[in-house]
Amino acid sequence: MLRDDQWAKMEPYCLGKRSDPGRSGGDNRLFVEAVLWKARTGSQWRDLPQEFGEWNTIYKRFNYWAKRGVFERMFEAVSDEPDMEYAMIDATIVPVHRHGHGAKGGLEIRPSAPRRAAGPPRSWH
Template sequence: METSLARDLMSDEEWAFHERFILAIRAPNGRKPTNHRLVLDGIFWIASTGSPWRDLPDEFGRWSSVYRQFRRWTLAGLWEGMLEALNANGLAPDALQMIDSTVVRAHHQAAGAKGGLRDRVLAVRAVDSRPRSISVSTARACP
């Protein structure tokens, strides 16, 4: 018997927490809402696996629809609201704290600072441009 990837990814308590944020930003007019729980599970599946959007299993819906809803929620500020509520309520353990690589700065030498790359290129040129002829002493040693 095959098990479903989409089943039981999010507990009912977790969904109750997330649902209020989704309903708060949802426009009152427009199309009938999709299964937001399944879409959110799909987004969390992508985040936890690191897979490309196109590899999202069909059980979560069309990848393009899930991605489009992810973008809408991102532009509406859904994720920031959820994270602020998690932090304010103390629901996010310290082990889940993350850093964003876009703000992590490397040491200036890691960026190829002055002289680093140039010295290596010059060293390669020096090795590459050694004389290719055989010296007289080597020629005498080899009959």
């Protein structure tokens, strides 16, 4: 999970801090750790461990923060941290089947028995 020095760099960018007007978020650190857990595991939101809270609430909050660019600002704040590399995912490290790259080949359908020479299929009789 997050170290205290990493969290100290990220915390000022969180929405819903005590110093912000209006409703404040619950535990921002726990929420960010839930998002990082999701990114590390690649699991669905529904599989989020209950210790992080209700998955749907966390998902809605994640969407809200993402639309407002919070995670981009947090990433910029900790981008000098080599320990945060585990949270980065891009196409260079995600394996794709060769057909996903546009390679030729693929499934060839071969008849298992020779076709009948003439006439409609038997099911038409």
